[in-house]
Amino acid sequence: MLVLKRGEITFCGPQLPSPQDFVIEVGKRLRKTWIESSLRVALEQCSPQPSVSEILEILTRLRIFQWEELETLMYVDTIHQLELVAPFAGSIECEEGTPFDLSFGRNRHALDWERLWSQVKVRQKMWSQMSGAVPSVDAIPSLAVDSLDEVDDIAARKHLQKWVDGKRSLLDIAELLGDDPLILGRKYASWTRLGWLNFSEQAVVHTPIILSVDDSAMVQSVLKHTLGKHYQMRFANNAMDALTMLNMHDVGLLLLDVTMPDINGLELCRVIRKIPKFKQLPIVMLTANDGFVDKVKGQFSGSNHYLTKPVDQDRLCQVIDQYVVPFRPGLRYVSKPLMTRRSSEILTASLLRMATKGSSAFQKFQHGPLVGERKAG
Structure with a gap:
């Protein structure tokens, strides 16, 4: 997952975290002992739905973080991610206005592409030198x-x-x-x-992503405990966040609460079914209403299954297993190394057209592999 600001990279990772999750993860990696309590202090000074830049601005003023160490960490992460995806073919899906406004320093600059790609090329050469002993990072x-x-x-x-x-x-x-x-x-x-x-090297399936949409923190906690060992769990507590996360992640199944404060689950399900790429997405409705009419409404809204709260954990796992394959220890990820110069150029041109403002550094993409969201096959 790439985040671009005026055509330049500010973030690269396997998925897009929430601002709070990003700050906590960075704090732990930088060994900031009091990061969770510092985040709570920062959130008290933020707007109701703070951006990552808003939170980081406060934490740097409090001297919890320094911009230099944040930028260095992001350079390391981005180089590692580019290194993983550079040899592979794939596709780019551009989402304008992604709510993740990471940038660095007082002048809010992005990462330098020439520095990133030069490091990737050096590392690729080092990997190739030991390919006889270590075939790949996978x-x-x-x-x-x-x-x-x-x-x-x-x-x-x-x-x-x-x-x-x-x-x-x-x-x-x-x-x-x-x-x-x-x-x-x-x-x-x-x-x-x-x-x-x-x-x-052993071929495998992906660990599926399940998105749970529920405004109850207790329900979300139970679901995380029940399903977290076998699936990648993502959570949203309202319809707008759910739609945003559906577009950011390759979700394999949606758990949808019927009763929510803004748009109820039945209406959200109908909205999702109108989006072509989600017509086949498995949707399991969770509700406290157990009447026949309620179940019929769930089916007409486009759900695949309807479960009544409190949900039996074994029954929930059985239903989910009908639609997605759970993670099993020992299975591995594979992708096809099919990147060609031509496919790179075509996809790069598409990405450049979507960028709000090009830059001379970003034009370097035209002469090297495109990096987008990595999808097997």
Whole structure:
């Protein structure tokens, strides 16, 4: 997911977080001990629905964050994400007016494309140099020795025992450790040459995203606890947020509360069904009303299933499993490396037309791979 400001990148990540989630995640990674309490203080000074820039402006004034450290972290994240998607074909879906106005410093500048892409090219060269030992960042390391006693490096032995299980990919392990995948890859390449590791690649399905739309924090908490182990959960508490998140994420199933303060779930369901790309989206209605007429209304609004609150957890999982495949440990992601220069140029031209204002740096996209939202196949 790319966020552009006047044609230049300000954010790149696998998904678009809410302003509060973004601030908490950044605070934890920068080891800001009091980030949650600092965020609460900042929110008291913000508008009712604050933007990420509004929150960060207050936190930098309070000296919780410094713009330089935020920008450095975003450079690192963006380079890693560009590195992952650069070799792959895909498609761009542009959404104007995305409510994520991240920028940096007092002058509100974006990330420098030339700096980003030069680092990506350097890293790609380093990856290619060890491709004989480590085939890709998605490859799965497994032990090549009969016993860890054969590993004569104590630190390596401890690492292999804890992290290498034949199920996690190199990227998975790097993310769990908070390490740079390239640095970990170089370490694994040396261990492969020593005969301690093997690599394999295994095709898999994606972990599905479920969007729950409910204005009850208690219901959302229960759903997160029940479904969070097998699905990526996203939450919205009103119709407008739900529509925004549907456009930002590749949602596999929608859980929709009937009774909401602005637009009720039945009306929202009808609105969603009128949007062509959501006509086949599985929608499960959740409601406290158990009457026959209520169920008929749910069906006529376009829902696939209708469950009554309080929802039995096992029954909920059974219904959801009818429509989406849950995550199973050991399954891996794959994508097809089909990016061609021509497809890159075509998609780049489309993106440039959507940009509100081009820049000389952003024109560099025309001469390199396009980076968009990564979609398998």
